[in-house]
Amino acid sequence: MNEAILDHVKHEGHNIYTFWLKPEKKIDQIAGQFLEVHLPHQNPDTRGIKRWFTISSSPTEKDLVAITTKMADKNGSSFKIALRSMEKGHKLKISEPMGDFVLPKDDSIPLVFIAGGIGITPFHSMIAYLNNNPEPRHIQLFYGANKLDELVFEKELKLLNNVELIPVIQNAPTNYKGQTGFLDSKKILEQIKDKKNARVYISGPEPMVEKFKKEFEELGINKNNLVCDYFPGYI
Numbered sequence: 001m002n003e004a005i006l007d008h009v010k011h012e013g014h015n016i017y018t019f020w021l022k023p024e025k026k027i028d029q030i031a032g033q034f035l036e037v038h039l040p041h042q043n044p045d046t047r048g049i050k051r052w053f054t055i056s057s058s059p060t061e062k063d064l065v066a067i068t069t070k071m072a073d074k075n076g077s078s079f080k081i082a083l084r085s086m087e088k089g090h091k092l093k094i095s096e097p098m099g100d101f102v103l104p105k106d107d108s109i110p111l112v113f114i115a116g117g118i119g120i121t122p123f124h125s126m127i128a129y130l131n132n133n134p135e136p137r138h139i140q141l142f143y144g145a146n147k148l149d150e151l152v153f154e155k156e157l158k159l160l161n162n163v164e165l166i167p168v169i170q171n172a173p174t175n176y177k178g179q180t181g182f183l184d185s186k187k188i189l190e191q192i193k194d195k196k197n198a199r200v201y202i203s204g205p206e207p208m209v210e211k212f213k214k215e216f217e218e219l220g221i222n223k224n225n226l227v228c229d230y231f232p233g234y235i
């Protein structure tokens with residue numbers, strides 16, 4: 001495990017925060033990977049002192065690494081309460097990055113990213129990386145959020161010319177001009193430009209990812225073209 005200290009915290013949207021950490025030893029990260037965070041705290045609840053988090057920042061960040069998470073409106077875990085109460089300089093432990101939810105080596109493969117809420121974190125890391133290391137990739141990003149103020153990173157995600165950002169807002173204001181309602185696999189499929197070759201990445205709460213994986217398979221997407229990142233722990 002690597003020691004890290006809290007550098008600063010950024011409020012991103014309703015109950016959503018990015019924690020910027022400074023690892024003692026530089027980490028070796030590929031955009032889209034996750035790590036384990038150990039945060040010992042007083043009176044931990046039964047869910048304990050460890051959590052997995054995707055690294056939301058780009059590997060091109062020099063000294064810092066970020067995780068982004070959503071705090072529960074009620075019944076939040078003791079872990080998240082401890083995380084939110086950390087002050088600058090607070091020490092915690094992080095593992096080496098791991099996971100294969102990463103960009104394909106072949107940059108000609110058209111990419112479809114589907115993010116449910118906080119599942120945006122690996123895509124933010126990948127897109128932030130591509131902002132610094134442009135590659136000829138085409139990306140359609142379907143990003144479902146409960147409310148407009150939970151649609152985080154919107155500005156950064158729009159920075160890249162070859163990213164087509166399609167927000168889908170569940171509880172949108174009446175004058176909202178974009179797509180509304182729940183993310184829907186059939187509607188997404190209708191909008192995918194290259195259905196045969198697209199590599200479809202799905203990230204978000206576990207039940208949402210399971211549902212989309214099953215539905216896309218039923219709708220004829222080859223399961224070798226489906227890449228999933230499951231976030232357990234959200235109910």
Ligand SMILES: Cc1cc2nc3c(=O)[nH]c(=O)nc-3n(C[C@H](O)[C@H](O)[C@H](O)COP(=O)(O)OP(=O)(O)OC[C@H]3O[C@@H](n4cnc5c(N)ncnc54)[C@H](O)[C@@H]3O)c2cc1C
Nearest residue numbers: 051052053054069070072075076077080121231232233235
């Ligand atoms: C590979 C991987 C990557 C991940 N990446 C991210 C990421 O980038 N960002 C992120 O936020 N999460 C990520 N997660 C999920 C993360 O590890 C946590 O499971 C998640 O954030 C929930 O945290 P929490 O348990 O502290 O619950 P909280 O966020 O505090 O609460 C979540 C929900 O659980 C309910 N709840 C409260 N108490 C209990 C209880 N005792 N038992 C059951 N439910 C309860 C709450 O009401 C709330 O609805 C990732 C997980 C994996 C495996």
